[in-house]
Amino acid sequence: xxxxxxxxxERLRTHFARxxxxxxxxxxxxxxxxxxxxxxSAVLARVEFQPFDPQPAQALQQQYLKEVEAATRLGxxxxxxxxxxxxxxxxxxxxxxxxxxxxxxxxxxLLSETGTFFRYLALSHALLxxxxxVPLMPEDMPGDTVFMQALTQVEEESARxxxxxEALLLDLAGALEQRERERTCQHQREQVVTCFQGLLxxxxx
Numbered sequence: 001x002x003x004x005x006x007x008x009x010e011r012l013r014t015h016f017a018r019x020x021x022x023x024x025x026x027x028x029x030x031x032x033x034x035x036x037x038x039x040x041s042a043v044l045a046r047v048e049f050q051p052f053d054p055q056p057a058q059a060l061q062q063q064y065l066k067e068v069e070a071a072t073r074l075g076x077x078x079x080x081x082x083x084x085x086x087x088x089x090x091x092x093x094x095x096x097x098x099x100x101x102x103x104x105x106x107x108x109x110l111l112s113e114t115g116t117f118f119r120y121l122a123l124s125h126a127l128l129x130x131x132x133x134v135p136l137m138p139e140d141m142p143g144d145t146v147f148m149q150a151l152t153q154v155e156e157e158s159a160r161x162x163x164x165x166e167a168l169l170l171d172l173a174g175a176l177e178q179r180e181r182e183r184t185c186q187h188q189r190e191q192v193v194t195c196f197q198g199l200l201x202x203x204x205x
Contacts (some may be wrong), residue, residue, distance in 0.1 A: 003193050008200055015204035016137045025203050026147050027081035029089060029133055030074050032090055032199045033095035033154065036127045037071035039103045040064070043111065043120060052113045056171070057166055066161060070154045077150035091196055097143075100191040114175045121172070122185045125165040126192040128158040136200070 004012075023030075044064035047057055079089075099106060106120045134141075134148075134155050143152060172183060 003196070004136060004200065007198075009136060012136045012200065013137055013138050016141055019142055020184065023079040024081045024083060024086055026078045027086055028199060028202055029151065030078040031087070031090040032093060032196075033074060033131060034071045035097055036131050037067045039098065039101070039127065040049070040124055041067040041071070043103070043106045043124075043203060045125065046107070046111055049158075052112050056168055059168065063161055063164060066157055070157055074150050074154050077146045079147065093195065094203070095193075096198065097195040100195055101188065114172060116155065118172050118176055119184055119188070121169050122163055122188040123192070125162060125169065125185070126189040128162045128165065130189065130196050132158070132193045179204070 021200065041064055044060050044067065047060045047064065050057075050062070101123055103123070106123075109116065111117055111120060132155050134152055142148065169181075171184075
């Protein structure tokens with residue numbers, strides 16, 4: 001599926017061609033990405049209390065630490081906006097992300113149950129794979145600012161964690177029917193894409 005249409009991509013490249021990221025846009029990006037990290041870290045914080053096998057448990061605990069670190073790093077590097085309305089806008093978008101993805105469902109019951117775990121992994125994979133802003137910027141975008149360095153590091157780490165999620169999803173593949181797996185992954189990705197597109201529409205607005 002197309003995550004970012006051509007018109008949006010061209011608008012963003014033109015918008016960022018000035019060579020800097022305005023505090024309003026930094027704030028929008030950071031609050032959305034922090035919401036993504038909050039979903040993952042809130043769910044992953046429960047892993048040590050669940051009956052997981054040692055190998056996936058270790059991988060998930062490492063991811064938990066990476067998500068918390070990423071949210072903190074980006075927050076420290078952000079030049080925060082002074083517009084109260086922007087924070088209200090971001091709150092609404094983040095609530096939509098939680099509601100559309102049903103993230104709160106993974107904070108109750110047994111996460112280690114096969115079907116639930118697969119749905120969460122599909123969601124986490126989509127969050128980490130879809131929410132990428134740096135590729136939408138011009139290739140000559142200055143990368144030496146504190147914010148751009150932090151954003152790039154966060155997205156590079158997300159790419160590494162995607163590969164971890166893919167391995168875990170593959171391990172569960174035999175426990176679920178192919179049609180169910182495909183439907184679950186597609187649904188989770190669609191919800192994340194819809195919210196991410198909502199963020200992109202607000203950047204530069």
